[in-house]
Ligand SMILES: Nc1ncnc2c1ncn2[C@@H]1O[C@H](COP(=O)(O)OP(=O)(O)OP(=O)(O)O)[C@@H](O)[C@H]1O
């Protein structure tokens with residue numbers, strides 16, 4: 409029997425308050441589910457860039473990434489954040505395996521827009537390295553650093569910074585996951601008056617981007633949900649700062665915002 413696959417995006421902004429969610433993750437894995445974790449680390453990257461005197465700015469929720477920024481993004485995301493997450497899950501008794509999109513050429517990307525620098529989009533996923541990790545019984549913990557697609561051989565490999573939400577959405581689609589869950593630092597998608605919207609169809613969600621109600625870091629999340637919903641039943645955006653957010657999500661799925669084809 410194939411196990412239920414969940415793709416869980418852990419927002420960098422919710423990282424500091426994740427202790428109970430990581431314990432939940434271990435419990436869900438031990439109960440026979442197959443979680444795949446993708447993480448961000450936006451706030452930590454910004455603070456390391458500041459420490460190193462590198463200015464940063466965002467366009468449509470994506471960080472403009474020059475060569476120096478790319479080095480810091482890779483060091484912080486694929487290094488510090490990824491290893492701390494794997495260390496915490498391991499200390500909690502879980503089996504976690506840290507990787508990025510680079511390992512085994514797992515996720516390749518193209519430069520999205522030269523104006524954004526080393527930012528990748530149009531992801532191509534080779535599921536083999538991931539499936540090997542899953543088959544070996546690990547929770548993959550994935551940092552969204554990807555390898556640039558190249559035509560022709562040779563030359564140095566180029567790293568690209570891909571938004572974690574985009575990686576989570578594409579992975580959920582490729583894996584035909586049962587569910588895509590975003591743990592973030594807000595209670596859900598809010599309307600213009602700040603109230604959480606419990607349910608959105610993909611079309612309604614798209615409309616919120618056009619109208620500007622969804623902005624900044626919420627844009628790539630909504631876009632990832634819309635993409636994944638081609639094959640995935642349901643996508644959820646929930647508050648990762650609340651105690652046992654993940655366990656509660658799997659028990660009753662209350663709170664936050666559901667984006668789905670059926671209500
Ligand atoms: N309509 C909206 N409802 C809720 N949040 C919104 C909305 N529009 C924009 N946002 C912003 O989106 C943010 C969440 O995205 P953000 O990229 O900051 O976090 P994350 O993706 O969880 O973390 P990371 O990028 O580090 O992985 C919220 O903190 C909020 O400021």
Ligand SMILES: [Mg+2]
Nearest residue numbers: 448450573625
């Ligand atoms: Mg984000």
